[in-house]
Amino acid sequence: MYMVIILPLLILICQVRELKYLVPFSMLANIFLVISFAITLYYMFNGSFTMEGKNLMAPISRIPLFLSTVVFAMEGIGLVMPVENNMKKPHHFLGCPGVLNTAMATVVVLYGVIGFFGYLKYGEATEGSITYNLPVDEILAQVVKCLVALAIFFTYSLQFYVAYSITWGITGKHISTKFHNLTQIVLRTLLVSMTVGVAALVPDLEPIIGLVGSICLSMLGIFIPAVVDTVISWEGELGTLKWKLWKNIALMLFALFALISGSYESILGLMK
Numbered sequence: 001m002y003m004v005i006i007l008p009l010l011i012l013i014c015q016v017r018e019l020k021y022l023v024p025f026s027m028l029a030n031i032f033l034v035i036s037f038a039i040t041l042y043y044m045f046n047g048s049f050t051m052e053g054k055n056l057m058a059p060i061s062r063i064p065l066f067l068s069t070v071v072f073a074m075e076g077i078g079l080v081m082p083v084e085n086n087m088k089k090p091h092h093f094l095g096c097p098g099v100l101n102t103a104m105a106t107v108v109v110l111y112g113v114i115g116f117f118g119y120l121k122y123g124e125a126t127e128g129s130i131t132y133n134l135p136v137d138e139i140l141a142q143v144v145k146c147l148v149a150l151a152i153f154f155t156y157s158l159q160f161y162v163a164y165s166i167t168w169g170i171t172g173k174h175i176s177t178k179f180h181n182l183t184q185i186v187l188r189t190l191l192v193s194m195t196v197g198v199a200a201l202v203p204d205l206e207p208i209i210g211l212v213g214s215i216c217l218s219m220l221g222i223f224i225p226a227v228v229d230t231v232i233s234w235e236g237e238l239g240t241l242k243w244k245l246w247k248n249i250a251l252m253l254f255a256l257f258a259l260i261s262g263s264y265e266s267i268l269g270l271m272k
Contacts (some may be wrong), residue, residue: 001198003199003200006115006153006191006196007192007193007196009153009154010156010157011162011188011192011193012191013025013153013154013156013157014156014157014160014164014188014192015185015188016157017184019082019083019137022085022157022158022264025154025155025157025158026154026155026158028150028154029150029151029152029153029154029155030151032147032148032150032151032154033147033148033151035065035147036131036144036147036148036151037110037114039141039143039144040118040130040134041113041114041117041133041140042112043121043134043139043237044117044120044121045117046111046120047123049117049120052122053123053124054119054120054124055124056258061265062265063164063261063270064257064258064261064262064264064265065259065262065266067214067261067262068126068209068211068213068214068218068258068261068262068263068265068266069209069213070213071214071217071218071221071258071262073107073111073213073221078252080093080100082141082161082165083099086141088097092210105195105218114130118130118133121133128209131144131145131148146239151196156196160188160191160192160195163191164187164188164191167187167191168184168187171183171187172184208270209267211262211263211266211267213258213262214259214260214261214262214263215259215262215263215265216259218255218256218258218259218262219255219259220249222252222255222258223251223252223255223256223259224256225247226248226252226255227248227250227252229244229248230244230245233252234246
């Protein structure tokens with residue numbers, strides 16, 4: 001029911017076609033997430049921690065799902081090139097500290113803090129999304145869920161931007177120019193409706209997160225970039241003892257392991 005209500009709003013925000021006009025939405029979403037993290041940490045540190053009944057190491061069988069979930073955290077990697085290409089000063093995107101390194105370091109720290117202290121607080125009862133562990137009868141906890149939902153809503157169009165650009169690049173050249181505007185509206189509406197439909201069919205987040213991470217992001221975020229880097233550096237630019245080649249081979253093997261094992265575990269989880 002809630003998804004049906006929010007669908008028209010998602011369709012509306014995804015009609016924005018210029019990346020620069022989505023920046024305010026992204027900034028607002030980041031503010032909401034920072035507030036949500038702060039409130040979540042408040043609940044985590046409200047009380048004492050204990051290691052009783054908590055496993056220091058997970059079973060080996062859970063490692064594939066862990067890896068694919070970690071890879072899923074790289075979901076923003078698809079926006080790297082579009083963001084860099086639309087910056088006034090693209091050279092500020094890379095380098096040290098650079099926009100990319102600063103953003104990724106912040107994300108890693110936040111994931112680590114929430115994950116570590118979340119498990120320390122809730123143990124094996126930790127849900128796929130830490131917001132599910134917050135009290136359902138307290139206003140502050142409900143505020144967190146609302147803020148996270150709004151953050152996802154406002155950043156949805158950013159993630160949608162890349163997927164749509166690829167889709168339109170394939171289909172747009174087969175459409176008459178005078179129908180481009182109407183076709184884009186219809187295509188955007190259909191794609192958004194499809195994603196909402198998938199979300200409605202799969203209410204359990206953890207397996208689907210692992211499946212997306214293992215299938216899509218292990219290839220797009222690790223395997224393919226390693227292959228491209230190898231091809232570009234092949235003619236005498238592999239470094240001393242061809243360290244770039246060995247590094248890329250290791251990345252490709254890791255991506256294949258995450259793809260196969262993560263997909264298997266995630267599909268089993270969806271079938272339960």
